[in-house]
Amino acid sequence: MKRIVRLLPGLGVAAAATAIAWPVSMAAPVLSPLLIAIVLGIIVGNVLPELPQTFRPGLDFAAKPLLRLGIVALGAQVVLGDILELGWLVLVLAAVVVATGVISSLLLARPFRVESNLALLIGCGFGICGAAAVAGIESTLKAKKEDVAAAIGLVVLFGTLMIAVIPSLSLAFGLAQDTAGMWGGASTHEVAQVVAIGGIIGPAALQVAVLVKLSRVIMLAPTVAVLSMVMRRNESREEASVAPTAEAAPQSSSGAGSGSSAPSTQPAAKRPPIVPLFVLGFLLMAGLRTFGLLPDVAVAGLSWVQTMCLAMAMFALGRGVRWRSLRDLGAGPIGLAATTTLIIAVIGLGGALLLT
Numbered sequence: 347m348k349r350i351v352r353l354l355p356g357l358g359v360a361a362a363a364t365a366i367a368w369p370v371s372m373a374a375p376v377l378s379p380l381l382i383a384i385v386l387g388i389i390v391g392n393v394l395p396e397l398p399q400t401f402r403p404g405l406d407f408a409a410k411p412l413l414r415l416g417i418v419a420l421g422a423q424v425v426l427g428d429i430l431e432l433g434w435l436v437l438v439l440a441a442v443v444v445a446t447g448v449i450s451s452l453l454l455a456r457p458f459r460v461e462s463n464l465a466l467l468i469g470c471g472f473g474i475c476g477a478a479a480v481a482g483i484e485s486t487l488k489a490k491k492e493d494v495a496a497a498i499g500l501v502v503l504f505g506t507l508m509i510a511v512i513p514s515l516s517l518a519f520g521l522a523q524d525t526a527g528m529w530g531g532a533s534t535h536e537v538a539q540v541v542a543i544g545g546i547i548g549p550a551a552l553q554v555a556v557l558v559k560l561s562r563v564i565m566l567a568p569t570v571a572v573l574s575m576v577m578r579r580n581e582s583r584e585e586a587s588v589a590p591t592a593e594a595a596p597q598s599s600s601g602a603g604s605g606s607s608a609p610s611t612q613p614a615a616k617r618p619p620i621v622p623l624f625v626l627g628f629l630l631m632a633g634l635r636t637f638g639l640l641p642d643v644a645v646a647g648l649s650w651v652q653t654m655c656l657a658m659a660m661f662a663l664g665r666g667v668r669w670r671s672l673r674d675l676g677a678g679p680i681g682l683a684a685t686t687t688l689i690i691a692v693i694g695l696g697g698a699l700l701l702t
Contacts, residue, residue, distance in 0.1 A: 352400075353407050355400045356402060356403055356406070357402020357404040357405075357658070358404070359401055360404065360405060360412075360658035360680060361657075363386045363387065363657070364379060364504060364657040364658050364661065366468060367618065367657055368653075368657070369662075373664055378490060378535075378536075378541060379602070379653055379657040380536070380653070380657050381534050381539070383660040383661040384663070384664040385664065386499070386664065387660065387662065387666075388663040388665075389497075390664075391664060391665035391666060392668060392670075393670070397665075404700055405662040406659045406662070407413065408659050408662040409481070410660055410661040412655045412659050412662075413482070413659035413663070414482050415651070416478070416655030416656035416659060417482060417627075418624055418628050418630075418631055418655070419652035420478070420563065420629035420631065420651070420652050421628035421631030421632040421635070422632070422634070422635050422640060422644070422648040422652070423486060423560070423649060423652065424564060424635060424636070425615055425636055426632070426636045428557055429482060429561045430557075431557075432557055432558070433701060434702065435701055436557075436561050439558070439561075439694075439701065440562045441565060442697065443473055443475075443690055443694060444470075444473040446473065446564040446689060446690060446693050447469045447470070447472050447474075447689070450469070450686055450689045451465045451466065451468050451473075452465050452466060454682055454686070458678040458679070460678045460682050462491070462615060463487060463489045464497060466483070466487060466489075466680060467480050467483060467487070467489060467494065467496075467643070468500060469686060472501065473562070473565075473686075473690060474562055474563065474569060475562060476501045476505060476536035476537070477502070477536065477621075477663060478491065478502050478656060479515075480564055480570075481498075481659065481663060482492060482570055483570060483573060486573050487573065491666055492666075495663070495666035496675055498666070498670075500680070500683040501535050501536065503686045504535065504683055504684065505534060506532070506535045506688055507532075508540045508543065508687070508691075509543055509546070509693075512547075513530075513543060513546040516529065521698075523549075523551040523554075524550055524551065524698065524702050525702040526698075527544050527547060527551030527700055528558050528642070528697070528698035528701065529560040529691075530555045531544075531554065531555035531556065531557065531561075531562075532630055532697055532698060533687075534636070534695070535687075539556050540556060540559040541556060544556060547623075553597060554567065557610050591632075595691045605649055624697045676677055682685075
């Protein structure tokens with residue numbers, strides 16, 4: 347009971363931010379509650395950088411457990427049949443965009459002098475589904491809070507720029523609405539930003555853009571699973587390389603008849619699961635929705651849960667985004683983010699032209 351009480355102040359602040367974001371979103375449908383909650387979190391984090399300590403447990407809870415619950419509920423919005431109506435090659439395009447985003451970001455990390463963890467967060471956030479992907483990957487990657495905040499800030503910055511760039515270039519290139527929508531869905535970071543782009547271009551573009559974006563959201567599950575397996579393998583190699591040294595240490599320090607040394611009591615590091623539970627939950631919900639096993643009232647309820655949990659999580663995560671910190675990042679991460687965005691946009695445009 348004491349633990350629940352400790353969470354209430356922080357959760358109350360996050361819920362209040364969501365209560366503000368929701369009606370604003372209803373008044374301006376091109377802005378989702380998640381995007382508004384991130385902006386509110388950024389504003390609060392920069393105006394009031396040090397909230398009282400009593401708020402921290404609840405905000406930390408919103409940033410992790412609530413986020414994962416929101417991702418599970420997000421799976422109920424994915425209908426594979428609707429996506430496949432666009433053609434199975436849409437899933438191939440989504441996989442190519444995600445792989446290109448991650449690989450190009452990692453390959454460019456050294457030239458831009460960016461740490462590999464931050465580069466991976468940028469690649470996953472830009473390639474999959476924005477801030478939710480950054481936060482989902484972070485739990486497996488064990489990244490620093492500063493890197494998570496920087497990646498989310500860059501997602502907001504460059505994804506917002508895409509809202510202006512994609513419709514303008516689509517008009518300049520003379521693209522049909524379905525082609526422009528597929529381009530926006532294949533290359534823009536956040537679901538909310540994709541909705542904004544589709545809404546600007548037209549209703550036909552909006553439907554295609556959202557379905558293509560959802561095909562990228564699906565890629566969150568296999569990406570986290572693959573990353574978890576890679577992390578486990580790397581940790582196993584590190585343990586194997588340390589083991590011989592640990593075995594040799596007692597022999598070298600035993601002296602001349604001092605007896606055997608005491609066994610080490612240092613706990614082993616906890617490995618990330620092969621497939622995190624929230625990923626399995628996401629896949630389960632997507633499967634239930636695809637096969638029509640979720641009634642409409644459950645889908646509507648889970649949509650509400652998804653929005654509430656993710657908006658509260660985005661506010662909590664947005665608080666960690668400091669504009670001063672982004673400015674202090676230097677040209678490297680910003681250049682890497684800009685280049686990754688450009689690469690994904692080119693791949694998305696090529697795929698849209700080929701598939702429509």
